[in-house]
Amino acid sequence: MDLPKAAKAWTPAQTWRCPLILGETRVHVYFTLYHEGLTLPDHNLSRRSLFTTAATAGAAAAFLPNAELTAAEPPDVDFSKLSPAESLVKLMEGNKRFVAGEIRAPRRDIERLREVAPTQKPFAAILGCADSRVPVEIVFDQGFGDLFVTRIAGNVASTENIASLEFGTEVLGAKVIMVLGHTNCGAVVATASARAVPGQISALYQLIRPAIRSAKGDVVKAIYENVKLQVQTLSEASPVLAERIAKGQLVMAGGVFDLKTGIVHPVEIPGVKA
Numbered sequence: 001m002d003l004p005k006a007a008k009a010w011t012p013a014q015t016w017r018c019p020l021i022l023g024e025t026r027v028h029v030y031f032t033l034y035h036e037g038l039t040l041p042d043h044n045l046s047r048r049s050l051f052t053t054a055a056t057a058g059a060a061a062a063f064l065p066n067a068e069l070t071a072a073e074p075p076d077v078d079f080s081k082l083s084p085a086e087s088l089v090k091l092m093e094g095n096k097r098f099v100a101g102e103i104r105a106p107r108r109d110i111e112r113l114r115e116v117a118p119t120q121k122p123f124a125a126i127l128g129c130a131d132s133r134v135p136v137e138i139v140f141d142q143g144f145g146d147l148f149v150t151r152i153a154g155n156v157a158s159t160e161n162i163a164s165l166e167f168g169t170e171v172l173g174a175k176v177i178m179v180l181g182h183t184n185c186g187a188v189v190a191t192a193s194a195r196a197v198p199g200q201i202s203a204l205y206q207l208i209r210p211a212i213r214s215a216k217g218d219v220v221k222a223i224y225e226n227v228k229l230q231v232q233t234l235s236e237a238s239p240v241l242a243e244r245i246a247k248g249q250l251v252m253a254g255g256v257f258d259l260k261t262g263i264v265h266p267v268e269i270p271g272v273k274a
């Protein structure tokens with residue numbers, strides 16, 4: 001939130017969430033208690049100065065609503081009832097909120113965690129890159145229990161990742177699988193350069209090389225080609241996923257996350273209807 005200028009030096013001490021029911025919508029209003037100048041330098045404060053600081057802070061304490069109204073879905077909403085197409089729309093709408101700076105950070109509190117602790121029904125599954133700049137729940141503005149995520153450098157459909165995604169869809173019921181690449185992906189860049197790397201890192205190369213060939217060495221293009229390739233691998237190499245796609249229970253999608261803008265650009269997959 002933006003604090004008034006005079007309060008810029010204040011620091012948040014504690015936040016309370018107050019649920020309000022407005023019609024059929026549950027709204028959370030957050031109140032934050034701010035203390036002025038409560039940042040204590042270290043342990044060198046005398047008892048007297050500490051007392052003075054505390055008294056000042058107490059006098060200056062105030063409630064400032066942080067103007068963050070969260071138009072949350074009703075508490076009992078069941079995303080597993082969404083169709084595959086609706087699930088994909090829900091996923092992409094979350095990214096639009098993130099890009100617009102209108103994040104809701106939904107279903108991220110301890111209450112939601114307790115709710116999903118006994119069982120989970122994620123509405124989407126993601127095959128993403130292990131890159132630290134692509135945290136999937138943040139990119140798509142989702143919370144606990146929403147996304148079944150498997151991440152690996154280069155977002156490649158290795159045998160183990162296919163098995164995980166089969167579990168996320170066949171057993172848990174996710175209706176969409178998105179392969180999420182990203183700009184400036186180190187795994188794709190390294191594969192394109194074909195430089196020697198230590199240990200087992202090069203094991204990833206064999207899964208990315210066809211995309212490099214298809215893009216004729218153009219790394220930017222290869223990132224998109226790699227997403228297409230991995231979607232095709234998932235669609236064709238897994239009888240479990242292929243059957244769900246054929247029955248209309250699952251939709252495959254591809255996206256490239258732009259590290260500079262935060263936008264997930266959809267990737268058209270030949271022969272795959274989104």
Ligand SMILES: [Zn+2]
Nearest residue numbers: 129131185186
């Ligand atoms: Zn990457």
